[in-house]
Amino acid sequence: MSMDVIHYGIGRWLHILFGMVWVGMLYYFNFVQVEALKRAAAETPPTGAGIVRHVAPLALAYFRYASIATVLMGFYLLGDRAGDVLTFRERAYVPIGIGAWLGLIMFFNVWVLIWPNQKKVLGLVSAGEDEKGRARRVAFLASRMNTMLSIPMLFFMVASGGIFRRAMFA
Amino acid sequence: MIRAAAGFNAHGRFVMKHPLDSLWGTVIAGLILTALLYFLARKMMGM
Numbered sequence: 042m043s044m045d046v047i048h049y050g051i052g053r054w055l056h057i058l059f060g061m062v063w064v065g066m067l068y069y070f071n072f073v074q075v076e077a078l079k080r081a082a083a084e085t086p087p088t089g090a091g092i093v094r095h096v097a098p099l100a101l102a103y104f105r106y107a108s109i110a111t112v113l114m115g116f117y118l119l120g121d122r123a124g125d126v127l128t129f130r131e132r133a134y135v136p137i138g139i140g141a142w143l144g145l146i147m148f149f150n151v152w153v154l155i156w157p158n159q160k161k162v163l164g165l166v167s168a169g170e171d172e173k174g175r176a177r178r179v180a181f182l183a184s185r186m187n188t189m190l191s192i193p194m195l196f197f198m199v200a201s202g203g204i205f206r207r208a209m210f211a
Numbered sequence: 212m213i214r215a216a217a218g219f220n221a222h223g224r225f226v227m228k229h230p231l232d233s234l235w236g237t238v239i240a241g242l243i244l245t246a247l248l249y250f251l252a253r254k255m256m257g258m
Contacts, residue, residue: 129255132255132257139251186231188237192245193241193245196248209249210252
């Protein structure tokens with residue numbers, strides 16, 4: 042098996058696979074869980090405890106570790122051209138460079154804004170009610186921002202190669 | 212359910228809903244950002 046097969050074949054496959062887990066969980070939170078918890082909270086008595094206690098921590102674990110695996114595989118794919126891509130050194134690097142920056146902003150949001158605040162919301166670290174309320178809001182908006190950024194991120198990842206790139210940037 | 216994007220709160224203060232509070236607002240903002248970045252990318256590529 043040649044190094045190209047491992048690097049660009051299996052490497053790209055794993056990058057996309059981990060990315061699907063990451064963005065899939067992100068979409069689960071935004072399209073399903075937020076609405077489900079809202080409906081559960083409106084019931085008497087509220088019925089969302091099981092989601093918060095059993096589903097959310099597990100989904101968050103897949104979400105954040107998939108983000109690490111995705112970014113690591115992304116850098117593995119870029120190899121020694123990572124610096125050139127992130128600084129748009131060549132014209133051909135612009136689409137993948139924009140996609141990579143969007144992915145890195147999303148990664149920052151996961152580990153700096155979403156996860157530390159979700160730990161307070163889920164009671165994994167101690168926090169007062171006010172602090173929990175603020176944490177919930179920050180985590181929610183960062184998660185929504187990642188959902189927004191995922192749309193152009195996926196566009197530029199797809200647009201970085203093959204016939205899609207020729208169609209969009211020829 | 213569709214809610215107003217802006218209005219007056221209980222204290223009579225005018226408040227605007229954050230665009231990211233709405234799922235559709237989030238998706239539409241993502242699509243607009245995609246279009247803006249696409250034209251920016253073309254410009255950066257000298258097209």
